Amino acid sequence: MKQSDMSIDARKQELALYLDKQPYITELDGITLKIAKNVFPSDFGLTSSFFGNFILQQPPAETALDMGCGSGYFAFLLKKIGCESVMGVDFNRDAVHCTLENTHLNPELAPIDFLHSDLFADVPHALFDLIVFNFNYYPSDGKFGLNEDGGRDILKRFFHQVKDYITEHTRIYIPYSEFVGEAHDPKNIGPDFGFSVTVEESTVNHVGAHYIYKVMKA
Template identity: 35%
Template sequence: MDHEPKKQIHPEFQRYIDQQPYSIILDGLKFTIDKDVFPPDMGKCSQNLARIAQAYPAQTVLDMGCGSGYLALSLKRSGVPEVWASDIHAPAVDCARKNVERNESVGPVHVVQSDLFENIPVTVKFDLVVFNQPFGPGQGDTVCGCGPDGGYRIVRRFLRQAADRMNPDGVVIMAFSDREPAENSPDQVAAEIGYPVRTLLHEYYGEANNYIFEIRPRQREESGRNS
């Protein structure tokens, strides 16, 4: 028997989930957000990530944990020649595929169901990977694909895999909110492994500090080599 108290879903998140499925225009792109798919219009995180990611002159980009496909489509529309989108969660993969079809003039985007990099061809090397990861571990059933391995576990597993999947100057961009304990933050996990990190954004909103980090997995420093 599991006696741990279940983590409450944030009331704002619950309001978005209760509306699903719903259709929206986001940055001029058309989306339907299906049931049990992460709402990219909730808060500012996904849109901040899209804006910051577009500033990188990347040729090949991956939207890891793509949910509705919002980041992938916004990067494709900004002119990135090759865009991949992947998610472990079947409803998200389905939803992203349909949203790519809805924005026919923007695509193509390669949409793949995958646990992190597992089903992404090793021959494809990325200049930029954007991952709006689950910020902390959930409890009980997964919600919009976010489950008990969120936070530290998924960030560490992802960052370790990313080093072999990127071009030498490749960059990872990840967000975090200090609603979750600092041990889950990508900057701390990256520093533990020895990857250089830069803070690209720090804003206080939604009663929390919100961050976007740039991490360079191919430029691992000696200090982290044994981690």
């Protein structure tokens, strides 16, 4: 546990350098992104690039959802691989405003519906074929519109709510980094809600192993 705490502290220190730069413009996978104030930087850390590269290799879906969309990076990737209808959802109003600006910067990837919602609370009922969810791993100090819910609490709420928005064929992809601890690991939480959780991709860096899970109805 001590190692995980130290890794999280180091990550927060690295993140602070990115927050000091905001707002700024970056480009990822041919997508121009403005990273506005109080919006999680899509170019920070391993997870975004690891997960982004994974998304680019997936077959498209008719309907796709980027839950916790931040700047909209993964939502734009879903549109880029050919998903016909894409929605991005975030609890952070600053993030939703940012995604609308980024839509103007990437008109070839429009339209995408971006919505302010606490998980599925204000998401109109629909059935999605593909969902990506880059959840926040650990309790927040208020940045990015988040509260003290840690990764485990958010995942439990997600798994409880998502059941009304999927079919038995829906693919859900969730990245996870082991440095945040087993308590926040989707593979230890999903089965309690009737989901199978399997590793699709993995990689290792100086803080440990990182996974991308495929989650489906068991």
